[in-house]
Amino acid sequence: xxxxxxxxxxxxxxxxxxxxxxxxxxxxxxxxxxxxxxxxxxxxxxxxxxxxxxxxxxxxxxxxxxxxxxxxxxxxxxxxxxxxxxxxxxxxxxxxxxxxxxxxxxxxxxxxxxxxxxxxxxxxxxxxxxxxxxxxxxxxxxxxxxxxxxxxxxxxxxxxxxxxxxxxxxxxxxxxxxxxxxxxxxxxxxxxxxxxxxxxxxxxxxxxxxxxxxxxxxxxxxxxxxxxxxxxxxxxxxxxxxxxxxxxxxxxxxxxxxxxxxxxxxxxxxxxxxxxxxxxxxxxxxxxxxxxxxxxxxxxxxxxxxxxxxx
Amino acid sequence: xxxxxxxxxxxxxxxxxxxxxxxxxxxxxxxxxxxxxxxxxxxxxxxxxxxxxxxxxxxxxxxxxxxxxxxxxxxxxxxxxxxxxxxxxxxxxxxxxxxxxxxxxxxxxxxxxxxxxxxxxxxxxxxxxxxxxxxxxxxxxxxxxxxxxxxxxxxxxxxxxxxxxxxxxxxxxxxxxxxxxxxxxxxxxxxxxxxxxxxxxxxxxxxxxxxxxxxxxxxxxxxxxxxxxxxxxxxxxxxxxxxxxxxxxxxxxxxxxxxxxxxxxxxxxxxxxxxxxxxxxxxxxxxxxxxxxxxxxxxxxxxxxxxxxxxxxxxxxxxxxxxxxxxxxxxxxxxxxxxxxxxxxxxxxxxxxxxxxxxxxxxxxxxxxxxxxxxxxxxxxxxxxxxxxxxxxxxxxxxxxxxxxxxxxxxx
Numbered sequence: 001x002x003x004x005x006x007x008x009x010x011x012x013x014x015x016x017x018x019x020x021x022x023x024x025x026x027x028x029x030x031x032x033x034x035x036x037x038x039x040x041x042x043x044x045x046x047x048x049x050x051x052x053x054x055x056x057x058x059x060x061x062x063x064x065x066x067x068x069x070x071x072x073x074x075x076x077x078x079x080x081x082x083x084x085x086x087x088x089x090x091x092x093x094x095x096x097x098x099x100x101x102x103x104x105x106x107x108x109x110x111x112x113x114x115x116x117x118x119x120x121x122x123x124x125x126x127x128x129x130x131x132x133x134x135x136x137x138x139x140x141x142x143x144x145x146x147x148x149x150x151x152x153x154x155x156x157x158x159x160x161x162x163x164x165x166x167x168x169x170x171x172x173x174x175x176x177x178x179x180x181x182x183x184x185x186x187x188x189x190x191x192x193x194x195x196x197x198x199x200x201x202x203x204x205x206x207x208x209x210x211x212x213x214x215x216x217x218x219x220x221x222x223x224x225x226x227x228x229x230x231x232x233x234x235x236x237x238x239x240x241x242x243x244x245x246x247x248x249x250x251x252x253x254x255x256x257x258x259x260x261x262x263x264x265x266x267x268x269x270x271x272x273x274x275x276x277x278x279x280x281x282x283x284x285x286x287x288x289x290x291x292x293x294x295x296x297x298x299x300x301x302x303x304x305x306x307x308x309x310x311x
Numbered sequence: 312x313x314x315x316x317x318x319x320x321x322x323x324x325x326x327x328x329x330x331x332x333x334x335x336x337x338x339x340x341x342x343x344x345x346x347x348x349x350x351x352x353x354x355x356x357x358x359x360x361x362x363x364x365x366x367x368x369x370x371x372x373x374x375x376x377x378x379x380x381x382x383x384x385x386x387x388x389x390x391x392x393x394x395x396x397x398x399x400x401x402x403x404x405x406x407x408x409x410x411x412x413x414x415x416x417x418x419x420x421x422x423x424x425x426x427x428x429x430x431x432x433x434x435x436x437x438x439x440x441x442x443x444x445x446x447x448x449x450x451x452x453x454x455x456x457x458x459x460x461x462x463x464x465x466x467x468x469x470x471x472x473x474x475x476x477x478x479x480x481x482x483x484x485x486x487x488x489x490x491x492x493x494x495x496x497x498x499x500x501x502x503x504x505x506x507x508x509x510x511x512x513x514x515x516x517x518x519x520x521x522x523x524x525x526x527x528x529x530x531x532x533x534x535x536x537x538x539x540x541x542x543x544x545x546x547x548x549x550x551x552x553x554x555x556x557x558x559x560x561x562x563x564x565x566x567x568x569x570x571x572x573x574x575x576x577x578x579x580x581x582x583x584x585x586x587x588x589x590x591x592x593x594x595x596x597x598x599x600x601x602x603x604x605x606x607x608x609x610x611x612x613x614x615x616x617x618x619x620x621x622x623x624x625x626x627x628x629x630x631x632x633x634x635x636x637x638x639x640x641x642x643x644x645x646x647x648x649x650x651x652x653x654x655x656x657x658x659x660x661x662x663x664x665x666x667x668x669x670x671x672x673x674x675x676x677x678x679x680x681x682x683x684x685x686x687x688x689x690x691x692x693x694x695x696x697x698x699x700x701x702x703x704x705x706x707x708x709x710x711x712x713x714x715x716x717x718x719x720x721x722x723x
Binding site: 064068070091092093095096097157160163164169170249250253256263264265267272274 | 584
């Protein structure tokens with residue numbers, strides 16, 4: 001439309017259309033008051049959001065004597081790693097004082113089976129619903145959509161009974177499986193929406209070549225899923241790692257994740273509180289998802305723009 | 312048929328191997344240093360009887376204790392659980408898993424050694440269901456002795472709240488905050504029932520916080536006096552009090568910025584963690600002129616419906632907890648007060664001795680609402696008094712009207 005109008009105007013004025021003059025000419029600007037103002041504003045915003053983080057980090061390096069003085073913004077008089085060491089190796093979760101490392105490994109052992117289970121199941125289901133003629137696919141999708149909005153608390157007791165009858169209640173497996181099951185509706189919808197944009201020509205060609213559901217899935221669909229896999233991975237890692245309620249409900253005696261240990265350390269109503277230990281423990285618990293974000297954050301944005309939000 | 316044979320076989324195996332050594336699963340929410348030290352006292356006692364201790368710590372305090380009931384539903388109930396709320400015991404009774412202890416306690420003759428408020432705290436619907444392990448008084452005044460000396464006041468001589476408030480100007484003139492208060496909902500709630508006992512006395516208190524609250528006291532002279540005292544406290548609170556944690560508040564007193572704090576006496580843990588000694592660095596008195604003190608009793612419950620040898624081991628645990636010597640060691644490790652009046656005094660600090668002395672008088676004590684009252688009713692009172700606290704323009708009449716309305720909704 002705009003191109004037509006340009007060439008029309010060009011023809012009307014008797015000029016030749018300009019060959020390839022760039023559309024966006026960026027003038028090199030010097031530093032204007034406007035940029036300074038914007039930068040200053042953004043810096044203040046960043047500082048504002050960093051203040052709590054600053055307090056957490058600094059407090060974790062202080063001694064309890066200094067914390068009792070109450071000046072939360074001051075730097076530590078003596079920098080000490082004692083709190084970090086304590087949180088990782090000696091923090092008590094009940095009478096067992098083995099630190100957060102116990103919960104850390106529990107969280108890791110919950111994370112991997114849960115990721116594999118939830119993502120592989122959701123991928124296959126999404127693929128089938130998007131590209132194959134499945135009976136009742138619409139109704140099934142609608143049902144999934146509804147399920148995505150059911151709060152965990154409502155189905156907690158039935159789930160406990162189900163895990164008990166399958167003899168996994170109170171183990172890491174229960175936590176992992178429940179995470180996978182609860183994530184299914186949303187993940188399936190994400191995959192299904194991503195796959196439904198795959199051109200039908202590709203599918204037709206693939207059908208002619210082999211026609212096998214699994215061959216198409218492994219040789220065509222999986223290689224094309226890179227972007228969306230990153231998105232789903234980050235979503236799942238964050239939600240599984242940060243979860244407390246499922247871990248505390250299904251972990252039983254031995255399968256409690258790191259967040260439960262952290263809560264044991266920190267939710268003290270009538271006992272003494274060591275803030276340095278609490279801050280170090282909170283940071284330790286928060287580090288793994290942060291690392292994931294830093295490593296693949298860029299890919300996350302790519303994935304979101306490539307698939308999930310595409311109309 | 313095979314099943315019964317197998318069942319009998321495993322039962323016989325368990326009997327033979329576990330006749331004297333049983334593994335008990337202990338459920339609690341204690342993780343802080345003093346709490347763990349205290350648990351280790353119990354653990355040593357249990358191991359001395361030949362049993363083992365498997366620990367599970369889950370943060371609870373939800374009032375209805377969902378986590379505990381989840382474990383029960385999941386088929387892995389703990390043998391012993393730290394739990395005060397009577398609702399949990401009623402739920403367990405509904406599942407056939409309650410274990411009344413009335414017989415056990417009367418046989419051992421332990422009940423005579425407990426203060427009256429402890430006995431009422433561990434009783435649910437007429438049966439003794441809990442094993443009391445530690446006492447805390449909900450409203451104790453802890454003061455910094457150095458500050459008291461510098462300001463020229465002696466909290467131990469105050470015989471009424473008026474005498475206390477009258478001395479505050481002196482403290483201010485000397486450059487200290489007289490009263491450090493942490494203005495959070497639960498702290499105001501605790502202060503309210505501590506003051507209800509202190510100003511209204513046991514009868515008013517149990518009409519308000521008993522198992523069956525009496526609506527006629529909601530608009531009484533005592534209720535008005537209580538709310539007015541609460542307003543007085545709110546106005547004495549320092550500027551930083553809003554939403555301040557109790558232990559931060561305690562540290563203001565420890566570091567000598569403030570003279571005193573009125574709060575549950577678990578704050579003693581903070582004092583001892585800071586290396587202070589009761590009786591020389593800090594003193595403790597009940598709320599000046601108190602007619603009664605509310606007593607928080609931390610209690611264990613034990614699981615019913617168990618095989619005989621497990622039940623015997625659970626009773627061994629109860630016996631360990633109730634032992635006077637272990638009581639004293641437990642209390643000095645945790646910073647609490649023993650549940651037994653006959654606990655050996657030489658192990659105890661000055662504050663615990665003072666508390667046990669107060670508790671000798673059976674008429675001068677009432678149980679903490681958590682172990683007697685309907686949780687909804689308690690929460691509704693907390694809501695109203697916290698609104699009252701936070702909004703100085705709210706009148707005593709408004710507060711009373713709201714409490715009455717809540718009564719009609721919840722219990723009426």
